[in-house]
Structures are given as structure tokens and as C-alpha cells.
Amino acid sequence: MTRETLELFEVFVRPRRGLDHKHVGSLHAQDHAQALEYARDCYTRRGEGVSIWVVRSTDICASQEEDVESFIDPSEDKPYRLATYYRLPDPVDNM
Amino acid sequence: MGGNSDQAELERQFQQRIDDDIKIEPKDWMPDAYRENLIRQISQHAHSEVIGMQPEGNYITRAPSLRRKLILLSKVQDEAGHGLYLYSASETLGISRLELIEALQSGAAKYASIFNYPTQTWGDVGAIGWLVDGAAICNQVSLQRTSYGPYARGMIRICKEESFHQRQGYEIMLALARGSDEQRQMAQDSLNRFYWPALMMFGPHDGESAHSAQSMRWKIKRETNDALRQKFIDQTVPQIEFLGLDHPDRDISWNESRGHYDHGEIDWHEFYSVINGNGHCNRQRLQHHIRAHQEGEWVRDALAAYQEKQRQRDCQDPD
């Protein structure tokens, strides 16, 4: 019995020209070329996009969501990074 | 012959895309001149973000309160990020970061000449946030619609982050303008020194601008230098009035029929003299950049050594 030896790929689709590629899902394939074709068949059957990126899942280095507090640190104690922190009088508030 | 007409056809299709407001993406065919023009403009923009950290960085250790220090620190940090977004956008056009940095350090590439003016007082930090970031925002808002996808997306990201930069600057000006006589004088003096250089940030008049017409045709630029400058002049008048400061331009007056403010002429002699290296801080800005880059050498060396060690380890026990 031959075991499946295909690799896992992550698929990113650009919905329209001018927009960023967004992650849409993953699939198994032998190589990049095959992954692109599968991605086309799986993820763009209804005009979902105009361009596809495929990346080997093992090439993605991801942070862990549990670590968000220590790793990403949402900086909620730094409200001065937001425009709304600065109260300006009405006549000049439109900047 | 065939080659030439193929080329002409590609160029026609390219221009058609631009005319139809379809974005150009990195792997699309594009005329060499479009690519070069973009590399020049985006990298100049990136260099400006990076060099622009110096005049404000000068005040981080001298901000008048811990609150102001934190704000200034995060603003300068944002500018470093903007430099990164823009260098990355240039790199999608096939130029390397190394080449870009070399062009900056050798003086072959330019950056916004506003950053060759010194920051002499705390008021200058206020004036920079309000006027310099304000002028940059006018330009960047317009560039969110530029024809090259990665540049346009970078601009959208940058504009989101910029939103607090101008407001914190104006808040500094407001505090000074409502303070003691001395503080009010400081605000007026900073306004006087930064107003005209901020107008120069939009570049020469449309008629004199070397790349303007082609950049408009390719929609690299979406609005002309003069149109953007007028927008900035118009929005700044009520802001100066609200501070109760004197307008540095004695000729400023509302023109009912144009629906815009008329204004005095910019000192173009000063503009070109600063661009050509004779501003107060041109040499200092580049020397500082080169020194900081050299002082980072050991970090790059350490990274390379670590990578090499990892590689050897992987060779020894592959699994």
C-alpha cells in the first residue's frame, strides 16, 4: 500500500487587483505547480480571485495565539497611538 | 520589426490598464521607465521616512514631560515602520535594499529636503507634526490611489498610522499658543520657520517638475504638486487662525472666485539650494545615517555567524 506523500500547502487568493492576497485555506500537493492547479480548482470556482499564492505550510512560521499577551502585547496601555486620544476643539477637529 | 510592434502593443495595453484604473502588480509587464520612475519615487519616499526620524529624535530625551516623550517615541517608531513598508514596496520592483541604502548614503538618491532643517526648540516638534506630517498626509492620501498595487497598499497602511501624528503636533502648538508670552513666541517662531519649507515639500510648480506629466499619465501621481499644495494651504489657514498666531505669508487672502486662498511666492532659490546639499543639516543627516549603519555591523555579522552555525549543525545531524 502506498502511503500518501503529498505535502501541505497554504493558499492565498487576491480577490481583486489592487487588494492584498488573503489566506483562504490549504491543500495537499506534490509541488508548487500542482498546488497552484489544485488551488485554482478548489478555491476559485466562483470568481473568488484573480491571483493565487501557494506556500508550503512548513515554510510558515507562526506565533501562538495563547502568547498574544506576552508576544504581541496589544498595547492597550498606549492609547496615544490613536488619533482619537487627542481632543482638539471643534473648529480644528477635522485633521 | 516584429519586436518593435510587440513592444508598442504591450505599451498600449499597459496604458489601457492604467486608464481603466486597473492596478499594476509586481509580476505584470511594465515599461522600463515606469519601473525606474517608481523605484525613484518610492525609495525617495522611504529615505524621507527614515531620515525624517532624526530631527524629531533630537527631542526624545528633551521632551517636556513623560507623556510627550512617550508620544514622540511612538511617532518616531511609526516613521521607521513607514520606511520599511516603502523599502519593501520598492523591492517588489527588482531592486535590493542594499542598492537603495547605498544610493541614499552616496547622495545619488534624494529625500525630502524638509529634514535638512534643524529642530531648534520644542515648538519645532509641534510644527513638524502639524505641518510636515500634515503636508505628507495630503500627499499620501492622494497616493492611496496610485497605479502600482504594492505602493498603494503601503500608503493605505501608512495613512492609518499617520492619523495621530498631525494631531499630536497641533496639540503641542495649542499648548504653547495658550501658554506664557514666551511660549506663544516659541510657537510663532516655529510656525514661521517651518511653514515655507512645508509648502516646498510638494515639489516645484507643475510646469517645472521634471517627472510630473509622465507620472500623471501613468497615475503614479494622482494630483499635481500645485493642486496638493493648494489643498494644504487652504486647510492650514483656519488652523493658524485658531492658534491665534500670525500667518507667515503676508499675501494670504481668500479668493472668492477661485474658492481658494491666494498666496505669496515660495523662495525657490532656497528650495534648490537645500536640495543640492546646502541646507543646515544635509551633511549631518547623511553622516548620522552612515554612522548608525556602521555601528549596526556587528549585529549583521552576528546574524550571519549564527546562521552559519545552524547550517553546520543541520549538516551534522540531519533529521
Ligand SMILES: [Fe+2]
Ligand atoms: Fe510617515
Ligand SMILES: [Fe+2]
Ligand atoms: Fe508621520
